[in-house]
Amino acid sequence: MTDFDPTQRDRLLTLLSRRRFFSRLGMGAGALALASLLAEQGEAAPSPARYDLLPRPPHAPPRAKRVIYLFQNGGPSQVDLFDPKLELKKREGEKPGEGFVNDVDARKTGTWLASPFQFSRHGRSGMELSELLPGLAEHADEIAVIRSMVSEHENHEQACGHMHTGSPVAGRPTMGAWITYALGTLNRNLPAYVAILNPTGLPVDGARNWSSGWMPPLYEAMPVRATETSPILNLDSRLPADAATARLTFLQRLNQEHLKSRPGNLELEARIANFELAAGMQLAATDALDLRSEPASTQALYGLDRAETATYGRQLLMARRLVERGVRFVQVMMAGQPWDTHANNSGQLRSLCQATDRPVAGLLKDLRQRGLLEDTLVVWTGEFGRTPFAEGKDGRDHHKRAFSLWLAGGGVRGGVTVGGTDDFGYSAVQDIVTVADLHGTLLHLLGLDFSRLTFRHDSRDERLTDVHEAKIVKQVVA
Numbered sequence: 505m506t507d508f509d510p511t512q513r514d515r516l517l518t519l520l521s522r523r524r525f526f527s528r529l530g531m532g533a534g535a536l537a538l539a540s541l542l543a544e545q546g547e548a549a550p551s552p553a554r555y556d557l558l559p560r561p562p563h564a565p566p567r568a569k570r571v572i573y574l575f576q577n578g579g580p581s582q583v584d585l586f587d588p589k590l591e592l593k594k595r596e597g598e599k600p601g602e603g604f605v606n607d608v609d610a611r612k613t614g615t616w617l618a619s620p621f622q623f624s625r626h627g628r629s630g631m632e633l634s635e636l637l638p639g640l641a642e643h644a645d646e647i648a649v650i651r652s653m654v655s656e657h658e659n660h661e662q663a664c665g666h667m668h669t670g671s672p673v674a675g676r677p678t679m680g681a682w683i684t685y686a687l688g689t690l691n692r693n694l695p696a697y698v699a700i701l702n703p704t705g706l707p708v709d710g711a712r713n714w715s716s717g718w719m720p721p722l723y724e725a726m727p728v729r730a731t732e733t734s735p736i737l738n739l740d741s742r743l744p745a746d747a748a749t750a751r752l753t754f755l756q757r758l759n760q761e762h763l764k765s766r767p768g769n770l771e772l773e774a775r776i777a778n779f780e781l782a783a784g785m786q787l788a789a790t791d792a793l794d795l796r797s798e799p800a801s802t803q804a805l806y807g808l809d810r811a812e813t814a815t816y817g818r819q820l821l822m823a824r825r826l827v828e829r830g831v832r833f834v835q836v837m838m839a840g841q842p843w844d845t846h847a848n849n850s851g852q853l854r855s856l857c858q859a860t861d862r863p864v865a866g867l868l869k870d871l872r873q874r875g876l877l878e879d880t881l882v883v884w885t886g887e888f889g890r891t892p893f894a895e896g897k898d899g900r901d902h903h904k905r906a907f908s909l910w911l912a913g914g915g916v917r918g919g920v921t922v923g924g925t926d927d928f929g930y931s932a933v934q935d936i937v938t939v940a941d942l943h944g945t946l947l948h949l950l951g952l953d954f955s956r957l958t959f960r961h962d963s964r965d966e967r968l969t970d971v972h973e974a975k976i977v978k979q980v981v982a
Contacts, residue, residue: 555720557689557696562951567915567982568881570690570827571683571946573835574820574864575667577707578660578843579907581619581890581900583929584853585634586908587651588623591927592616592892600893604930607658608901614894616928620850629919636857639865640910645919646868646877647912648980652923652932655888655904655939660841661709663887663904666939668713670968677717677959678725679943680833682968683950685723686957691830694792695726698826698834700819703729705839714835718961725835728793730819792825805866812855817863824870827880843886847899868912877913881949885909885942892929906932909942915949917982937977944974949981 583589596618606613622635627644640647657663662672669676677685680697689696699714707713714725795803795818806821807813816838823834845852864884871877889907890900906925912918924934944954947968954974958965 555685555722557684557692557722559688559690560686562687563953563956564951566949566951567879568913568949569879570831570914571680571833571881571883571950572820572823572827572867572913573680573833574882574884575707575713575835575837576843576860576884576886577664577838578841578845579663579886579888579890579902580843581845581849581853582651582906582908582925583890583892584619584621584849585636585857586632586649586910587906587925587929588619588632588634589892589925589927589929592618592929595928600928600930604893604928606891606893606895606901607904612895612901614891614896616892617849617894617898617900621853627919629921631919631921634857636853637861639861640868642865643868643912643918646872647910647918648916648920648922649908649910650922650937650942650977650980651906651908651925652934652936653885653889653907653909653939653942654932654936655907658888658902658904660844660887660902661712663902664707664709664713667885667887669717670940670943670970670972674712675717676966676970677719677723677968678714678835679946679968680714680725680835681716681719681723682957682959683833683947683952685719685959686952687832687950689830690832694826694829694831696832697723697725698831699725699727700822700826700834700836701727701729702815702819702837702839703731704815707837707839708841713837719959725833728822730815730822732795732818792829792831793822795821795825802870805870807862807866810862812859813862816860817866820863820867821870824867824874824876828874828876844902845890845900846895847897849890849898849900851898871913879914881914881916881946882912883909883946884911889929903930905930911980915982916980920979922977922979935977935979938972938974940969940972940974941977943968945977945980948976 583592595616597615599615600613604613619634623632624635625632626641629645631644631649633641633644655663656666657672665674665676666672668678684696697714701707711727714727716722716724795808798821803809803821806817808817808821819836823836826834842856868877868882871880871882886907886909889903891903895901906929922935923932923937925931926933947954947957954967954969958967960966
């Protein structure tokens with residue numbers, strides 16, 4: 505396990521600045537901006553133009569056009585939130601028999617631990633949800649819960665990598681990178697892929713959670729912080745809009761004069777276009793991430809009026825504003841691994857749900873009211889689940905054999921519960937869904953065929969689903 509060291513916060517967050525982003529993009533961002541500008545003028549992009557973020561059609565008509573990916577770092581407990589188990593109450597305190605073991609350390613296999621929280625049915629569908637999720641319960645008929653998820657690893661870093669990239673092996677592109685590679689951007693003045701971070705620190709395994717891996721850095725997410733001021737470091741030009749425009753125009757004239765004496769210099773062309781993209785972001789990104797223009801009623805809907813919900817609410821309101829402006833994939837991350845409830849499982853879950861449930865419900869309501877939910881895919885998941893037996897007195901350890909997640913929005917059939925686990929919530933036993941199946945299904949909703957979406961790397965056609973033949977989870981597709 506990796507814990508976030510608060511003493512490293514400032515140094516690490518500084519690395520997430522605009523300067524690092526654009527320096528990593530190098531010629532990739534330049535090629536993007538230049539190709540976009542030339543396309544608008546009816547000219548062909550310079551050759552070679554192998555990688556760019558120009559909009560591209562999917563393989564089939566899409567149900568969703570964009571994604572908001574709510575990642576719950578640490579692994580939420582399925583038996584306390586989405587998967588009620590009466591047998592745990594009957595057998596609480598008993599030692600599990602043969603076949604039930606803690607995969608992290610067999611010696612830590614404790615006694616069965618019942619959930620202290622009540623479950624009840626909600627909506628026309630009668631979906632069973634924990635009392636900790638009253639906000640989400642209001643949207644029971646809009647979400648699809650998968651109870652039969654399984655993973656391949658019980659360590660945070662590898663399991664996060666598996667969920668994000670399709671493999672526990674580090675160094676591969678994340679799902680957001682694959683989707684932006686496949687579909688391009690909807691707004692050339694904003695990144696196609698954004699990771700919104702908690703301002704108190706990085707998630708476990710840091711920037712690998714939104715990396716482009718061995719793809720060009722063009723497809724990596726831009727990280728932003730959910731702060732009231734300067735969410736992207738060094739972005740504010742501190743000039744009035746008229747002065748900033750005049751300065752950009754003057755610089756463009758100088759750059760073009762410089763370029764005339766060096767025709768065909770693609771590196772120079774890319775560098776110039778890179779600066780223009782940065783200038784466009786100074787206006788577009790500043791506007792998108794400035795929440796002060798939102799009415800008080802909308803801010804309250806996301807919980808910005810309460811201390812316990814303000815941070816996560818700010819992250820989700822930023823996410824809505826970004827997808828509304830054309831960002832293709834927005835990934836919301838929490839600091840450290842808050843759902844990692846090795847001790848005080850009940851108290852920590854109560855606190856976490858108090859911080860996140862209202863903002864999540866507000867996001868779904870806001871998307872629906874704005875007509876965005878029908879083509880915006882919302883994904884809520886962690887990297888694995890928790891053991892149905894105790895670690896210590898009131899803790900649950902990592903668990904890869906069964907966990908739950910939910911989907912909503914673009915093309916998702918609401919009010920359905922997919923799959924099932926055994927009487928204790930230990931193993932998925934009905935309609936088992938692998939991470940590859942999940943990825944294949946998400947791509948399918950975006951109009952992409954997982955078997956056709958490939959990237960040539962080291963003489964091999966790589967896929968998000970790696971070597972796995974994914975199946976589409978048809979029960980969640982409307």
